[in-house]
Amino acid sequence: MTLNNESTKKLTGAIELLLESSSRINEAKPRRYWYPLSLATYGVEEIIEALDSLCSFRTTMWEKTLQFERQFAVYQNCSDSVMVNSGSSADLLMCFLLTNPVQPLLNLGDEILVPIVTWPTQIWSAMMAGLKVRFVDVNPTTLNIDIEDLERKITPSTKAIFLVHLMGNPCDMDQVMAIAKKYDLHIIEDCCEALGAEWNGTKVGNFGLAGSYSFFFSHHMTTMEGGMVACANHEITEQLKILRAHGWVRNVDPTLYDLTNYDVDPRYAFVNWGFNVRPTDVQASFGLHQLQKLPGFNKRRIELANKFFDFIDNQPWLSRPKSDPKASPSWFALPLLVATDAPFSRKEITNYLEIKGVETRPLVAGNIAKHPVAKIFSEFNVNTYPGADIIHQQGFYLGLSPFHTDQDIDKLIDCMETFIFKFN
Ligand SMILES: Cc1ncc(COP(=O)(O)O)c(C=O)c1O
Helix, strand or coil: CCCCHHHHHHHHHHHHHHHHHHHHHHHHCCCCCCECCCCCCCCHHHHHHHHHHHHCCCCECCHHHHHHHHHHHHHHCCCEEEEECCHHHHHHHHHHHHCCCCCCCCCCCCEEEEECCCCHHHHHHHHHCCCEEEEECECCCCCCECHHHHHHCCCCCEEEEEEECHHHCCCCHHHHHHHHHHHCCEEEEECCCCCCCEECCEECCCCCCEEEEECCCCCCCCCCCCEEEEECCHHHHHHHHHHHECCECCCCCCCCCCCCCCCCCHHHCECCCCCECCCEHHHHHHHHHHHHHHHHHHHHHHHHHHHHHHHHCCCCCEECCCCCCCEECCCCCEEEEECCCCCCCHHHHHHHHHHCCECCECCCCCCHHHCHHHHCCHHHHCCCCHHHHHHHHHEEEECCCCCCCHHHHHHHHHHHHHHHHCCC
16 A cells, blocks of 8 residues: 555544544435345455555456455465456456367367356356357256256266255355266366355365455455456466456566567467456455454354344245255345245245335345246247246345444334234
8 A cells, every 4th residue: 555654644543533423324215225235345455455546546347356366366265366357257258268269178169067057157157268168057056056957967068067055054065076087077167156165175266276256345255346256276267367368478487479570569478368357456445444353244144144044044934045954155145035935925025025025026136047048049948947946936035234233124024923923
């Protein structure tokens, strides 16, 4: 940080005043939700760090991005990490790593197995990278990939699995890794909802070639928009950096490319195709402070989720995802399923909650094969997905912010009890 103590002190006072007056203005406005899907988790430190980048004219990807990448890799316990402008871009780069024209791991048209309940950019990334997506059903009790269907869907063309640890609940990595080994499949992991989750003491995202993370506003930590790829080795990291920025070699390990026989300016030397999905140092400024707060945020999310789940576990008509004893979930939200034999529908309970000021939403995107986009791509129409259909019809989720209070959860439980009581 280039700001000195004196300026930091003055700025802190000014930002505190700004934050205070904006919260007073917001409080004066009628609020639709007292329990929203997300709450802001950043404050004075992130704003000052971002201002420091703006005032030192270092707004594009620079030293803070590098520093944040290094610190993230230490937190994640992986070889290296590569920051990008969103979790979707992280998914995109991981898929383009598989079909990278330089050292391709897979051929165009090879099959990749992807769960049908996920955020759609996971699917689009694989398709755009030239892979044939084969969908796997999802187990409604865990919200994760159905292991039996996973093995059933493998064909001689299947070369990779693209997992998602939905809602921060880790997939059964013992079974997934056994299948991957048996059929010689590459693994990549979408951990955009699972930052900090572990399977048997290993952080998710570290099981295969790479793992993706999202730092969107409502996620475990935020850089406003932003994402990261956790990489298994140095080679992958360097290839991802090239794909991240235009296909050029700037910021890449100079020992990897010998340019002596090329009549090109080494600062503008292109060695592959690529995108521009670079983050800014303003985003990295947020990341540096949010990463320090992350263990506290996650601890609080788990405490609040457990309090709520204790209530849900005693309800006959509502359930929440079950986790394996080997899993340490890093809950992203409060996901729920309404039992099919419940005396009320999903719509009735979510309508009630919305009227009472509790924001609700579908479980990620439900069964994506049921969306209009499925008509465009033949991949969607091959099978039915009974597990995903249950999530689509019966599932919804509520927010889970480290800034919600115990009293918020008590009030939420009271609200749900009042609704359920009518049916007893
Ligand atoms: C599972 C999953 N993957 C990918 C993404 C994409 O992340 P972003 O919104 O940062 O592009 C999300 C976003 O919520 C997600 O939930």
